[in-house]
Amino acid sequence: MNSISPRTLLVRGMLAGLFAGVAAFLVAYLLGESKVDAAIAIEEAASAGHDHGEEMAPVSRALQATGGLATGTLLYGVALGGIAALVFCYALGRIGRFGPRATAVLVSTGLFVTVNLVPFLKYPANPPAVGDPDTVVKRTTLFILMIALSVLLGSGALILGRRLAPSFGNWNASVVAGLAFVVAVGIAYATLPAVNEVPADFPATLIWQFRLTTLAIQTVMWASFGLAFGYLAERSLAPSPAPKEAVQPTS
Structure with a gap:
């Protein structure tokens, strides 16, 4: 394989992380925001009887659900992509005779399990008002x-x-x-x-749906990153084709 600097793979990892962030944002927006809105509605209904005065949110809910969510998800994806690329640089050739694509998938799977799945099973995410x-x-x-x-x-x-x-x-x-x-x-x-x-009167179905959506977001992010970075890494590390020998003209 061609020798390639970790910096090059780092850049490709961040690009793959950006792609993964876009995929995760779509899942979060399409599946998660409705659960957040439902939880906020429950919180507002519970506090309706308390006179705290009208408070203006510094950022509107619409902006939070679009621009804020997209910014956070994309930055998160780029950061994780860079970290995963560095892990890939160390793992390639050290965890078995796997090519770049297989190594990228294994690295992304391992990071998903250790960074997201295992902590999630112990301390699952909760919606607002919980x-x-x-x-x-x-x-x-x-x-x-x-x-x-x-x-x-x-x-x-x-x-x-x-x-x-x-x-x-x-x-x-x-x-x-x-x-x-x-x-x-x-x-x-x-x-x-x-x-x-979790409050005793909070809908269990909403909590379950919110947690499944949270796990789905992370799953899509790491799966998208593994596939995208595997493709980019393989293209970068693939052997260069041998130059064709010059054909000597016949006299």
Whole structure:
């Protein structure tokens, strides 16, 4: 394969992240905003009896659901794309005899599991009007801690699998490493405190739909990134065609 600088792959990763951000924005706008609006309506109805005076929001709800959502999602996608590209640079050729496309898909899948899925299963997202404002710092800290633990445990499982591979074979080593990761995550789930601040009268269906939509947004983002970056990385790393030999004119 051609030698290529990490900077080039970083740029391609950010471009793929931008594409993934667009895909995630479409899912968030088409599926998620209706759930947010419903939760806001419940919150406003619950506080209707309290006379707090009319407060003007600094940013309109329409702008939040369009420009604000698009800006946040695109920046998030570009940032994650850059980080994933750097992980790809390290992983290529070190996790098996996989080509650029397969490595990109494996990296994006691993990051989705460790950065999004595992923390989400412990601390799932909640719509507006759910959660005590006084515990927001605690909840944010626990969520970040779960992400850090998940990434560390995933990295440890990867190292374990590589070290066991020469003795047990790639397949058996991968199974053992995967089981070790699941057990370690289960211990982390049991150790970290639970957070359940959902009001008893809040519609369970709305919470379920909001959480599924949140998970769908992340799934679409990482799947789009893996496919797009795999294509760009393969084009960058593909061997250059050998120059054709000059044909000597016959006399």
